[in-house]
Structure formats: structure tokens, C-alpha cells
Amino acid sequence: MEIPATKLRDTPAIEAPRAAVSLHDGLVAALRDYIVEGNLADGARIPERLLCDRFGISRTPLREALKVLAAEGLIDLLPNRGARVRALSAEDLRELFDVMGGLEALAGRLACERISDADVAEIEQTHHEMYRFYLRREMHGYFQCNQAIHRMIVEAAGNATLSATYASFAGRIRRVRYSANLAKERDRWGEAMREHEAILDALRRRAGGELSDILFQHLRNKRKAAQSQTAPDPADA
Amino acid sequence: MEIPATKLRDTPAIEAPRAAVSLHDGLVAALRDYIVEGNLADGARIPERLLCDRFGISRTPLREALKVLAAEGLIDLLPNRGARVRALSAEDLRELFDVMGGLEALAGRLACERISDADVAEIEQTHHEMYRFYLRREMHGYFQCNQAIHRMIVEAAGNATLSATYASFAGRIRRVRYSANLAKERDRWGEAMREHEAILDALRRRAGGELSDILFQHLRNKRKAAQSQTAPDPADA
DNA sequence: TTCTCAAAAAATGAATGCAAAAAATCGGCT
DNA sequence: AGCCGATTTTTTGCATTCATTTTTTGAGAA
Numbered sequence: 001m002e003i004p005a006t007k008l009r010d011t012p013a014i015e016a017p018r019a020a021v022s023l024h025d026g027l028v029a030a031l032r033d034y035i036v037e038g039n040l041a042d043g044a045r046i047p048e049r050l051l052c053d054r055f056g057i058s059r060t061p062l063r064e065a066l067k068v069l070a071a072e073g074l075i076d077l078l079p080n081r082g083a084r085v086r087a088l089s090a091e092d093l094r095e096l097f098d099v100m101g102g103l104e105a106l107a108g109r110l111a112c113e114r115i116s117d118a119d120v121a122e123i124e125q126t127h128h129e130m131y132r133f134y135l136r137r138e139m140h141g142y143f144q145c146n147q148a149i150h151r152m153i154v155e156a157a158g159n160a161t162l163s164a165t166y167a168s169f170a171g172r173i174r175r176v177r178y179s180a181n182l183a184k185e186r187d188r189w190g191e192a193m194r195e196h197e198a199i200l201d202a203l204r205r206r207a208g209g210e211l212s213d214i215l216f217q218h219l220r221n222k223r224k225a226a227q228s229q230t231a232p233d234p235a236d237a
Numbered sequence: 238m239e240i241p242a243t244k245l246r247d248t249p250a251i252e253a254p255r256a257a258v259s260l261h262d263g264l265v266a267a268l269r270d271y272i273v274e275g276n277l278a279d280g281a282r283i284p285e286r287l288l289c290d291r292f293g294i295s296r297t298p299l300r301e302a303l304k305v306l307a308a309e310g311l312i313d314l315l316p317n318r319g320a321r322v323r324a325l326s327a328e329d330l331r332e333l334f335d336v337m338g339g340l341e342a343l344a345g346r347l348a349c350e351r352i353s354d355a356d357v358a359e360i361e362q363t364h365h366e367m368y369r370f371y372l373r374r375e376m377h378g379y380f381q382c383n384q385a386i387h388r389m390i391v392e393a394a395g396n397a398t399l400s401a402t403y404a405s406f407a408g409r410i411r412r413v414r415y416s417a418n419l420a421k422e423r424d425r426w427g428e429a430m431r432e433h434e435a436i437l438d439a440l441r442r443r444a445g446g447e448l449s450d451i452l453f454q455h456l457r458n459k460r461k462a463a464q465s466q467t468a469p470d471p472a473d474a
Numbered sequence: 475t476t477c478t479c480a481a482a483a484a485a486t487g488a489a490t491g492c493a494a495a496a497a498a499t500c501g502g503c504t
Numbered sequence: 505a506g507c508c509g510a511t512t513t514t515t516t517g518c519a520t521t522c523a524t525t526t527t528t529t530g531a532g533a534a
Contacts, residue, residue: 024304058489060297064304067261071305073398080495080516095398098347102399106339109453161332162339164310165402213446216346285486295519317486317525
């Protein structure tokens, strides 16, 4: 029965660092990257022993990390049968892209409510940088700027919960993003560029609802591009 | 050992599809409910030993469950200092409501794309039932129908990922929903009812973008009501 | 008394050990 | 010869144990 009387005073730095960094968090991140980067085949069984050796730890912390990743949806945990890399079906991809679209739509709406002119200017600047990459047909730089813009909009929403959720889903589709997506994206490069113009325009006017629609549609188009890429459906193969 | 008996019941049809049910999942669910139902004080330290005794298990599975709940954002895990119930600040509440609004907005948009006339009719029916509760000033029944309608819209989106995410966030605010929210809601009862009329109307017309806006605003208003209720910041209470 | 510092106590983080379940291997049967 | 069932082996799930870290407690000095 410890009395909270003495406790109430010492809550200075608790709110600020929401995510405390422990050794365990590092392992979760490492394992997540390990999987996201495709070191394990889709649907492959993940023997605990193997990963223990790989990461140089015992089974206890590894299992904790596996549970977390399972909760994140990155792997499946079959009772008494170990962990398996969750293979993303075409259906999963559809769902993930739509949820990402919904989150970005939300971010756009919220950003319009509170974004400062300075932050809009920063996005504008990145947009122009991206445009230069587009003109020079430099895919990589374009991609980087693109990602940065979307991230800035999400940040501008001023909603840490949203940012965290967005990051989580972004991680989940990063795998496919790596493997595919680039080639077909090229076909709709001009279209994407125009969409980004519209995004910036709506953001300048602080037209939340409009920006929301544009962003969702933007992701929807991205999804279609990615899907036509991955079209030969692996789900029922 | 007798703990999970009462806990396992309240999993709607949401989680069904892909999550395999192990004994461990039961523990996570039980612990989640245990916290959500307010058995632990806000910000209170959670001694592992105590929960081990309470649930009749050893520390290993408990710690696994704690990690998962921490990943869900329900508790904070301070390195070497144990777990604490994450106290929802006014800021957190604002964020959560907005994210919920974003998810519902997305659900509405997606639902308009694929909902069948039969499902619309079902929602319509629940809506009328809700209206009868409204006329008779029966708060509880109204509330049930309200929840059901929102859940049906989310389900109608046909996106399991969205459903799971929605359920997760709903769980996180369930705590405050229990404690407060009802009284003030009464003041804007009529307004909420009108908003629901608009929701149904947009759904009938399959006006996705419109429904999206309405649902977000609906949640925004709900948030305002809840906030004016909880206004005296509970963080430092 | 009150503050500081140090030792004791308790709690956390991680490794190991043990029982049960699944997978693999081998012998028996049709 | 091939297929099915039992035994061995491996793997998983959980409890227990060990090493640090934190927290508490107590003694001594200002």
C-alpha cells in the first residue's frame, strides 16, 4: 500500500518523451526492419532459435518482440506453431492503401485547421524541389521529396496519435513499396504531379474538406498503380 | 485462473478473420479489459507481481501482454521502472477523437462505394429504432443504436484492417466514454439526431465525400461535447 | 530536526529449465 | 511396395532463476 502522496509531485518529464527508449524497443525495431527488408520469405516459418542466434539474445525478449510485431500485423502467430511472416495478399494491400488514404485525408483536413504560413511555405519549397526532379526525370529525388511532403502534411496535423498510426501503416506497406511500385508509378508520373499541385493549392487555401478528398483520391490512384503492377494476384496462386 | 471467464465474451465479429486465438491472446484481452474498465488508477504504477497474482500466471506471459498493450498505447512502459496506466490528457483525447473521426470519415466514404441496398435498409431500420428511443428520451437504447449504426458503417466499408484499427481506438477511449460523456451529450441530443439524419441521407445517395465530411464533423461535435464535460483537465486531478 | 549518503529490499530485464505440443523419424501393417 | 501408426526429436509455452537497476530505509552529520 504505497501512498501516492509523495508521487504526485514528480511528474515532470513523463509527458514529454512519450516513447521511452529501452533495449527492448531497439529489438522490436531491429526485428521489424529485418522483416520489412525482406530477409525472411513470405509466409515462411520463423524459428525462434534462429532469430535468437541472429540477434544474440535469448528467447524471452525475442518472444516479446514477436508478440508486438504480431499485434502490429506484420507477422502471424500460430499457437504452438511459431511465427510466420504475414504475406500481404492483394486484398490486404487494397485495405492498407485505403486506410493510408483515409489517414492522409484526415491529416490534410487537420493540417488546414492549424498549419502556419511558414510551414506551408516549407512544403511549397519541397514541392518545387520535387518539380525540378520531375523535370529532370530523377525518380529517386522525386520520390524522396514526395515522401517528405506527405510526411510534412501529417506532421502539420499536429496529432501525435495520427503520426504514430500513419508511421505504423507506412511500415507495413514498406515491404511492397520496396519490391514494386516504382516502375508503374512512372506511367502516372505526370498525373501524380498534377495531383500534388492540387494538394498544394488546397493547402494554401486551407480548404480542409477539399484537400481531404484530393489526398484520398491521390492515394487511391497510387493504389491502382501499385495494383496493376502486382496484378498477377499472388493470393490464389 | 478464473479471470478470463468473464473477459472473453466481448469480442464482436471484428477480430474474427485472421487473428488466431491462442491462450496468450486471451490474456492480452483480459488485461486490456481490466485496464479499460478502470481497475487501475490513472498513471498508477503497475507492479508485475500484483497482476501475476491477480491473473494466476507467471511474469513471462504477463510481460508479453504488457509489451503488446504498450504498443497499442494503452500503457506506458518505462525502462526499469515498470508499466504505468497511460493517463489520457485532454490533448490525447482531442487526438483520439480526431483520429476516430478520420477513420469514420474513411469508413463512410468506402461504405458508399460498396454498400448494398439491404445493408442501407438495415442501418435505416436501426436509425428509426434510435429515433424512437430519442422521442421517448431513452438514453441507453439510443446510445446502443447509435453505436450500432457507427459500427455497421465501419463494417460496410468492407475493410478488415480499418475495422481492426477502429476497434483498437474505440477501446482506448472506452474508458473516458464510460466515466463521462453521457450527461453533456444530452444537451446536443437534437443536434446529434439531425446529424444522423444527414448521415443516412448521404449514405442513401452514396455520396461518399459528403458522408465523409458529415461523419468527421459529427465526431468533432461529439468531441466538443465530451471535452466541455471533461474540461477540468483530469491530468492533474 | 533535516539533509545526505549508503546499505538493504524490492522490482525489473533477461537467461535458463521444464512440461506439453507439434514435427520428424522409424517400425509395422495391408 | 506403399501407407499408417508409434516413438523420438524438436519446438513452443510458461515457470523459475539470476543479475542489474531502482526504490526504500536507516544511520550519521550539519
